[in-house]
Amino acid sequence: MTGSHAPVAVRLDPRVGLDALVRLLAADGYRVLGPVVRNGVVEYDDVMSGDDLPTGVTVEQAPGRWRLHHDDSGLRFAWTPGAESWKRYVFPARQEVLRIRRTDGSFAVTRPAPPERPFAFLAVRDCELRALAVLDRVELDPSHPDPRYAQRRAGTFIVAVTCGTPAATCWCTSMGGGPQPGTGYDVRITEAADHHGHRLVAEAGSERGAQVLIRLAATAVDEHDLAAVRSVAEAATQSMGVRLDGAALPTLLADADDSPHWQVVAERCLSCGNCTMVCPTCFCSTFSDHTALTSDGSAVVETVREQSWASCFQLDHSALGGRAVRATTADRYRQWLTHKLATWQEQFGTTGCVGCGRCTVWCPAGIDIVQEAAALVAERARLNSAGDFRT
Amino acid sequence: MDSLADLGTMPAVEPMEPTPYRVTHSRRETVDVTTLTLVPVAAGLASVLPGQYLMVWAFGVGEIPISVSRTLPTGEVLLTVRAVGATSTAVVGTTVGDVLGLRGPFGTAWPLAAAAGRDLVVVAGGLGLAPLRMAIDAQVAQDPTRLSVVVGAREQPQLLYADDLQRWTAAGARVHLTVDAAGRSWHGAVGTTTAVLERLAERHEMAFVCGPELMMTSGARAVVGCGVQPSDIWVSLERNMHCGIGHCGRCQLGSQLLCRDGAVVRWDHVERLLEVRGR
Incomplete structure (x- = not known):
């Protein structure tokens, strides 16, 4: 202010x-x-x-x-x-981004009115x-x-x-x-x-x-x-009280990519994407064309480019050349949790999680993000104390 | 929220708005790859650096990222596209006079300034030659004798840009071609680009690598064997880019938003991530 x-x-x-x-x-x-x-x-x-x-x-x-x-x-x-x-x-x-009409030899764009x-x-x-x-x-x-x-x-x-x-x-x-x-x-x-x-x-x-x-x-x-x-x-x-050291999570989770715990969570995760839909910061989205039925007889004359929420739990979210990079639920849960609690920091200079608890509450399987993050952190600590430093 | 109030009254640039370009030439490169030449209908986009990409929109179908394979002094851009999904098939299916929408240029470029005066090896697999073509052109113009180009394709008919390959060779660059499967008319090398690099055992100081991901990882490692430091190896990575500006979240690889932090990235920044299955 x-x-x-x-x-x-x-x-x-x-x-x-x-x-x-x-x-x-x-x-x-x-x-x-x-x-x-x-x-x-x-x-x-x-x-x-x-x-x-x-x-x-x-x-x-x-x-x-x-x-x-x-x-x-x-x-x-x-x-x-x-x-x-x-x-x-x-x-x-779901929001209209652009409305595009064919014109003679080109196209014309109109933008939605502001609120x-x-x-x-x-x-x-x-x-x-x-x-x-x-x-x-x-x-x-x-x-x-x-x-x-x-x-x-x-x-x-x-x-x-x-x-x-x-x-x-x-x-x-x-x-x-x-x-x-x-x-x-x-x-x-x-x-x-x-x-x-x-x-x-x-x-x-x-x-x-x-x-x-x-x-x-x-x-x-x-x-x-x-x-x-x-x-x-x-x-x-x-x-x-304080359940986790949130500020330390980007460091603590940095080498968790190979953890067997992702598969443990994947046994319960339905990959439904509820956590991403209720998250107040999840911003992943997709852009798509929606064509009207109006036509000039030979071709569609107007299309609306729309932006809509997407989820990293969708299989097509990571589609590349006709297949998904993150093919398994474990891959997708790892992407979600590490993005939210760790890699977001490097991307945008802030954590991606505010601790509201929605993802835990609205998960149909009741997967608790705090418990899972804590389990990963504890596992890292065990590996490190056992001398299994990953380089 | 005074600063936000200011933003709301700013003349809003809409980064999602495509600029119309007309197809002036369509050249069939292989059975499913076509190079389009496009000219702006009115004002064009900003100039493109070698390795950058454009978002290419087909009316009513969708939008895909395509690396620029060449720009012309008269404002045209050349895009080499393989028909894979609905949008790329629509793009490849355009004919002269059709209009596409372009956004960009986006992403990082091949570090040509850093390559000046050094022995450079460029390794391309299949369509991976397209994002490298401008960089090779630039290096050929500068210092062709310190340039090696290793190009691999599945079969001879899939080798792109035959004219350019000849021209680069004639200019003094060492151009090595290899195919996975040789037909009757092929008398060149057979095998992967990695095998070629290992067999030639040339010494290099810097490398640009682009192609299928597995080819890039094995290629980058082979280049290390040619004496190149991992921090001097650059690869061009692809993910499911929708926006080009780091807003849609679909192109993440660890902490990298590849649409913004890539596509051209340093090998030692991504090597560990590419080793993780499904990352």
């Missing part, structure tokens, strides 16, 4: 205050997107009022398991994210915020920025939220994050429910965030509110 701003922080009523925030952002011209409960999961979709956001919703997460529960707590942010991430909006699963309004993302967790930053590094690489991504990402207003109730599968603290977003937001909300009452503490992280909070005309926070913000974050951090 650039620019200086006064430390603006206000106390919002969990119902009325949140509703006012949603309506103010919409009135300011943003397309307001936030969590909604639909089909038994938390999705991110358009919200018109504060009441569209979940109330009294908690989530149980385990490898291969995600269950929504309702209670009468009235809490607004006690849920954890579902399969969907904000990637859906900045990098849609009419900038997005406002509501309830962005630290892991989600870091995932957006990872995607930015890939898609806005200065030598070849993706103009469609840049247009969708431009001006995004971020309402972050402190993660008070991390799930059992969350491991952001191992991957350089934590329950409390530290930077990169316009407004940060922390939900507190203690003997001082149930309220949302909203703190500005940017000048425009401060302007929004000032216009909400809410009560300024007191020391109890700010103490509650700290204690919510501390309790959540302590509940998680």
Whole structure:
């Protein structure tokens, strides 16, 4: 965030205050997107009022398991994210890239219109915020920025939220994050429910965030509110612990290519690609032509070039000269895990994993990325101590 | 997010937008390989360095990476393409007057500046001669007497660019041809390029190698036997490139995004990765 701003922080009523925030952002011209409960999961979709956001919703997460529960707590942010991430909006699963028409002796290209309004993302967790930053590094690489991504990402207003109730599968603290977003937001909300009452503490992280909070005309926070913000974050951090040394993984996994453990995982992995589809940073994609049925009688006259999400678990992902380079599930799992946790660092100067745990939760076989990475690291350590250094 | 707001208002260059080129000449090289000559319909692409590739788009079919086999001072690019899948078959099937869309040039180039004044061996297998042709042309123009070219093909009719092979020889380069299977009219060497390198036992200081992956790995090792340091050997690797700019993730080999960090890479940077099956 650039620019200086006064430390603006206000106390919002969990119902009325949140509703006012949603309506103010919409009135300011943003397309307001936030969590909604639909089909038994938390999705991110358009919200018109504060009441569209979940109330009294908690989530149980385990490898291969995600269950929504309702209670009468009235809490607004006690849920954890579902399969969907904000990637859906900045990098849609399927998007038109170009529309190309045959002309006399050549072809003419038209580009899709940019979004009419900038997005406002509501309830962005630290892991989600870091995932957006990872995607930015890939898609806005200065030598070849993706103009469609840049247009969708431009001006995004971020309402972050402190993660008070991390799930059992969350491991952001191992991957350089934590329950409390530290930077990169316009407004940060922390939900507190203690003997001082149930309220949302909203703190500005940017000048425009401060302007929004000032216009909400809410009560300024007191020391109890700010103490509650700290204690919510501390309790959540302590509940998680650190499961792996994420920063060391690129080094620890560098010589794991020949490990027998890939085959051990492959015995369980279905190669379905769910992990890549729910990952908030996976960016692999494919480009394809979609031709319309319109024709000038002799040839197709218009084609749409589309970009759609792809997965390294698809056999044709590594197709080369009519065969797949990564022919086995073990090959493909190795590509996925080593890319996410190791080689991404060298490619883009950042880790590819934010520790959100989605890949573990939405894996139909319940394969836990942390356990598998830990097993590989332990195996490397055993080999090294046995003197089997690979050169 | 002020910096991102700026990006959104930037005049957006669309790296995925193809530039129309018209086919002006189509030459059948072998039974399934054709060289197309293409001229820009309007403004053309930036100039191509030897070893770089273009993304070639056939209307309504798809897009494939093709190394440039020659450029002409008048702006034409020559692409030598083998019909394998739907898109390459459509590209090979174009006739004079047809229009294709080109993007690029992408990727790394053969390090010709580093080869200046050194004994260079160029090893090509099959269609692998196409991405090397511009580099050989440049070296022949500079210092043909310090150049050896070893070209292998399955059979004599699959040998590409007969005119160029003769011209390089006439200019003073040592050109060695070999085929896997000899027909009645073939009186030259039989066997792999690796076998030729081992038999000739010439001494070299630098090597460019391009062909099928197994041919490149055995070829690079044979070149080491000719006295070339692994860090002076360069190979051109291919993967399933879709975007050309490191965004689609399909061309990964370990930490390399070959569309961006390749196709031309240093042998000692990839040797270990190529030894891993299915990497």
